[in-house]
Amino acid sequence: MTARRRSTQVTALAAAAVACVSLLSGCGALPGTAEADDDGIAVMTWAPEGTRATDVPGMPAMAQAFARWVNAEGGIHGRRLEVFTCDDHNESVGAARCAARAVEEDVVAVVGSYSQHGRSFMSPLEGAAIPYLGGYGLTEEEFTSPLSYPVNGGLxxxxxxxxxxxxxxxxxxxxxxxxxxxxxxxxxxxxxxxxxxxxxxxxxxxxxxxxxxxxxxxxxxxxxxxxxxxxxxxxxxxxxxxxxxxxxxxxxxxxxxxxxxxxxxxxxxxxxxxxxxxxxxxxxxxxxxxxxxxxxxWYPAGSDRRWDAMRKVVREHAFGDNRIDTDDPGVQTTWVAYTALRAALESLDADEAVTADTVRDALDNGGAIRTGGLTPPLRWHYEDLLAAHDFPRIVNTSVTYQRVxxxxxxxxxxxxxxxxxxxxxxxxxx
Known part of the structure; x- marks a missing residue:
C-alpha cells in the first residue's frame, strides 16, 4: 500500500465507531480439532455458533480447509499449519476463554476470527504478545490495539x-x-x-x-x-x-x-x-x-474470478462441508487473513523459529502483502496507519460498490x- 505520512497522532486508544454493536454477519466455530505438533505452526480461529445472535460457522471451517490445502502443498517451509478453533458463544466470558486457550496452546497468531467482545479477548492476547490478524472489524480494540492487524476497514x-x-x-x-x-x-x-x-x-x-x-x-x-x-x-x-x-x-x-x-x-x-x-x-x-x-x-462480488482460488480450495479440501458459503463475507475475510498469514510466514527464513514474536515482526516490518487482488496490498507500518484516533489500525480503506x-x-x-x-x-x- 502506498505509504501515507500522518501529521496526527494515531496511537491513542479511544472509543471506536463500532463499539459493542452487532451490525454485520459473522461466523460460528467448532471445538478445537488440532493437536500440538512440535514441528507444526499453531494458530487459532474463533467465532460463535449455535447462539441466538449472529452465527455463521464458516470461518473456522474455512480456516481448517485452508490448512488442509497448505499442508497438502508441503506446508510452510516444510512445517504443518495446525488450526485450533474455539466457540466464544457470543459471550464476553467465552471470548476470554478462547483467548486463554490460544495462550495455553502457544499459538503464533489468532487469524480470521469473529467476536463482539474485544475487551475480553484482546487483553489476554496482548499479555502474551499474540497478534490478531484479520478480525471481522466489529470492535474498538481491532482498530486500536498495536497487536491487531485488520485486513479490511470494518464497519x-x-x-x-x-x-x-x-x-x-x-x-x-x-x-x-x-x-x-x-x-x-x-x-x-x-x-x-x-x-x-x-x-x-x-x-x-x-x-x-x-x-x-x-x-x-x-x-x-x-x-x-x-x-x-x-x-x-x-x-x-x-x-x-x-x-x-x-x-x-x-x-x-x-x-x-x-x-x-x-x-x-x-x-x-x-x-x-x-x-x-x-x-x-x-x-x-x-x-x-x-x-x-x-x-x-469490502471485497469484490462473490462471482468475481479473483475468488476462484478460494472456491477451488473449498471444493478440494472442505470435503463438502456445507458450513462454508463462499459468498459470505466472514468466510471471505478468513480466506484473506490466512492468505496474509501464509505470506508473512513464507517471508521468514526457512530455518527461523516461528513464534508470535517473529510473526508479529514480519507483519510490522515486512513488505506489502498481496492477496490476489481481493484487497489492495496490505502493510501495517506506522506510515500506513489511518489519521483517525478512533480507528488508527485501519490500513485498508477500500470498499466496493455492489447491487442486487x-x-x-x-x-x-x-x-x-x-x-x-x-x-x-x-x-x-x-
Whole structure:
C-alpha cells in the first residue's frame, strides 16, 4: 500500500465507531480439532455458533480447509499449519476463554476470527504478545490495539462507503435505520460524512431511525424510514433508505416492502453482511424484493474470478462441508487473513523459529502483502496507519460498490473506492 505520512497522532486508544454493536454477519466455530505438533505452526480461529445472535460457522471451517490445502502443498517451509478453533458463544466470558486457550496452546497468531467482545479477548492476547490478524472489524480494540492487524476497514469503512455509494446513486433524501444503542449512535455521522464525500445532492444529515436490535417486526421503523426519506425534489433525485441491522436487516426489509408500493421510487441499501447473496436467494432470487438494492462491501462480488482460488480450495479440501458459503463475507475475510498469514510466514527464513514474536515482526516490518487482488496490498507500518484516533489500525480503506441485479450481488463499478479521506473527516466529528 502506498505509504501515507500522518501529521496526527494515531496511537491513542479511544472509543471506536463500532463499539459493542452487532451490525454485520459473522461466523460460528467448532471445538478445537488440532493437536500440538512440535514441528507444526499453531494458530487459532474463533467465532460463535449455535447462539441466538449472529452465527455463521464458516470461518473456522474455512480456516481448517485452508490448512488442509497448505499442508497438502508441503506446508510452510516444510512445517504443518495446525488450526485450533474455539466457540466464544457470543459471550464476553467465552471470548476470554478462547483467548486463554490460544495462550495455553502457544499459538503464533489468532487469524480470521469473529467476536463482539474485544475487551475480553484482546487483553489476554496482548499479555502474551499474540497478534490478531484479520478480525471481522466489529470492535474498538481491532482498530486500536498495536497487536491487531485488520485486513479490511470494518464497519467504519462500510458505513462511510455506503454514504458515498448513495450519493453516486443520486439520493435526494436518505433515511438510516440502525440499532438503538451506543455503537449505533456513531453511524449517522459516518454515513453523513460519506454522503458529503460523495458530493451528494442529498439532504444531510440523513434521517436517523433508531430500531431495536432483536425485533421480529420493524413496521414502526419502516414507517419512520419511509417518512424520513420522503422527498419533494423535482430534479430527478431519489428517496433512499439504508438499513444497518446486521442479521435483522432482512427482517426490516420484509416489513418495509409491505408498506411501499412496488413501483415507488425508493432506493434501498445496506452494507455487506446486512444484504448478502444467501439472503437474496432465500427471498426469491431474481424475484426478491431486494432486487436493485445497493450493498457496500469490502471485497469484490462473490462471482468475481479473483475468488476462484478460494472456491477451488473449498471444493478440494472442505470435503463438502456445507458450513462454508463462499459468498459470505466472514468466510471471505478468513480466506484473506490466512492468505496474509501464509505470506508473512513464507517471508521468514526457512530455518527461523516461528513464534508470535517473529510473526508479529514480519507483519510490522515486512513488505506489502498481496492477496490476489481481493484487497489492495496490505502493510501495517506506522506510515500506513489511518489519521483517525478512533480507528488508527485501519490500513485498508477500500470498499466496493455492489447491487442486487437479476438475483445476484454484482459489481456496480470496476475496482475499489477509497474512503480514506471520508473516514478521517467523519472521525473528526465523532
Amino acid at each position: 467504519p469503512a462500510l458505513v462511510a462507503g455506503n454514504g458515498q455509494q448513495l450519493a453516486a446513486g443520486r439520493c435526494d433524501r436518505v433515511a438510516l435505520v440502525r440499532p438503538d444503542n451506543v455503537g449505533g449512535d456513531q453511524l449517522p455521522r459516518l454515513l453523513d460524512a460519506g454522503l458529503r464525500g460523495g458530493g451528494a445532492t442529498a439532504a444531510v444529515p440523513a434521517a436517523d431511525v433508531r430500531a431495536p436490535e432483536d425485533a421480529t417486526s420493524y413496521r414502526d421503523a419502516a414507517r419512520q424510514a419511509l417518512e424520513g426519506s420522503a422527498t419533494g425534489s423535482k430534479g430527478g433525485g431519489r428517496s433512499c433508505v439504508t438499513a444497518m441491522l446486521g442479521g435483522r436487516t432482512g427482517t426490516f426489509f420484509d416489513s418495509f416492502r409491505r408498506l411501499v408500493d412496488a413501483d415507488a421510487p425508493v432506493r434501498t441499501a445496506s452494507v455487506v453482511g446486512g444484504v448478502q447473496q444467501s439472503l437474496v436467494d432465500r427471498t426469491g432470487g431474481s424475484a426478491s424484493p431486494l432486487e436493485g438494492t445497493y450493498a457496500t462491501g 441485479d437479476a438475483g445476484r450481488l454484482a459489481a456496480v463499478r470496476d475496482g475499489f473506492v477509497d474512503v480514506e479521506r471520508t473516514l478521517e473527516g467523519g472521525a473528526a466529528d465523532l
